[in-house]
Amino acid sequence: MLWLAIAAIIAICLLALLWPLLRARPAQASRLDYDLAIHLAQLAELEADRQRGLLSEEAAVNARSEIERRMLRAAERAAPAERPRASWALVTAGGLAIALPFAAALLYAWLGQPYERDRPLASRGDLPVQAEQAAGGDLDDATAALEERLKRQPDDRQGWQLLGQGRWQQGRFADAAEAYARAAALGPVDVNVQMALGEALTFAAQGTVTPAARTAFAKALQVDARNPGARYYLALADLQAGRRSEAYQAWLALARDTAADAPWLPALRRRLIETGNALGRGTMAELPEHFRAEPAQPAQAATAPGPSREDVQAAMQMAPEDRQQFIRSMVERLAERLRQQPDDFEGWMRLGRAHAVLGETAQSEEAYERAAGLQSNDVARATRVAEALIAATPPEAPPTDRAVEAYRRLLALSPEHPEALWYAGIGDLRLGNVVAASEKWRRLLTQLDPNGADHAAIKQQIEALTRR
Structure with a gap:
C-alpha cells in the first residue's frame, strides 16, 4: 500500500508539472502581473501596519488609495493572449514523464538522508514566522528595482512617489522623505506629496515636526486650507516649540x-x-459637544473601503483574469458605499480616479461631477476636481466640456487662477467668443515668466486670435 501511495503521489506531481505542456496556455505573465502581485502584498502589509497602530487612519487611507489606483491600472493591462500548443510539447512531456522520477530518485539517494528521523514537531512552530519574513522580500526587490530605474529616469515624479511609499512601508522614513522631496521638486505643489513628505520627516525625527516638515505641511495648507492633517501637525510643531497656547487654539x-x-x-x-x-x-x-464623551474605537469598516488582509492574500493566488475581477469588485464596493454616503468628497474623487484608470471616462466624469457638487465654494476642492477631469482625459484628446466647465467654476471662485484662465479661454473659443478668450489669456500672460516657453506659446495664440 505504501508504494501504491507513493506512485499515486508521483503521478499527481507529474500531471501538475506536465499539464502546462499539454494544453493551450496563456502567454507568459507580464511585468504587470508581477507588479500587481507586489501591490497586493503592499496592501496586506499596509493593513497590518494600520492594525498595529504604526500608521494613522488618514495615512492608511491615502496609502491604500494610491496602491489600489496602481492595482487597477495593472489589472486593466493584464490581458493574456492564448498560445497554441507547440507540436514539440508532446514529445517533451513524454520524455519528462520518464526522466523526472528516475532523476528525483537518484538525486535523493545522492543528497538526501533517507534514514534521518523527521524534524521534531515542537521545533516546527517557527516555520510560519520564517515564511512570513521571507514574503517581505517582494517589497524589497520591487523597491530596489525602482531605485535602479530612477537612476536612469530621475525626472519621473510618480516614480519618486512610489519609491517614497515603498521605503515608508519598509520603515525607512528618512529615505522615504528623500524620495518625496525629489517628487515635490518635479512639479507644482501637490497636497498628497507635501503631506507624505512632512509625515516621513516627522517619523524619521521620532515624532518631532522638524523645520523641513513644518514647511511641507505649510505648503499643503496653502493649497488645501482645511486639510486636517496639515493643521494637526502644524499645531504639534507649535506645541513642541513651546507655543502651547497657539497649539491649543489651532487644535480647538x-x-x-x-x-x-x-x-x-x-x-x-x-x-x-x-x-x-x-x-x-x-x-x-470649550470642546464641541461630540468631543466631550469618550469616543468609541473606530471600526475597520469606518475606514475607506478596501479588501481585508485575508482578501488580499487570497487574491495573490488568483489567476490574472480572476484578479482583475477582484480589482473591479473594489470599485463596485466603493460605489455601493457612496450610494449610502453621498456626501463623501474623497470617496467620489477615488471613484473618479478608479474609473479613469480603467478607461471608463464617462463614469469617471460623473463621479467627479458628484464631488464638485459638494462644498462647491471651496477653492481647493474645485481645483482638485478640475485637475482630475483633465488628468482623466486621454493625452491626445482635447479637454472635455465637463473639464472646461469645472475650470469655469474655479475661475468664478479664483479669478486669477492660471489654469482656470487657460481652460476657460478654450471654452470661450469653442463658443466662438474670441474677445473673451483673448482677455483671459492676456491676464494669464501677466503671471508667466516673460522669458519662458509658456509665455511665448500663449502670446502666439493671442496674436493668432487677433489676426482672425
Missing part, C-alpha cells in the same frame, strides 16, 4: 471642523485635553 479650531465619525478624533481629543490641562483651562466646556 480643528475640533470644531471635525465630524463626529472622523478617524483622527480620538487623537485630537487626547491632545486637546492634555494641552488644556497643562494650560489650566476648562477644556471640556
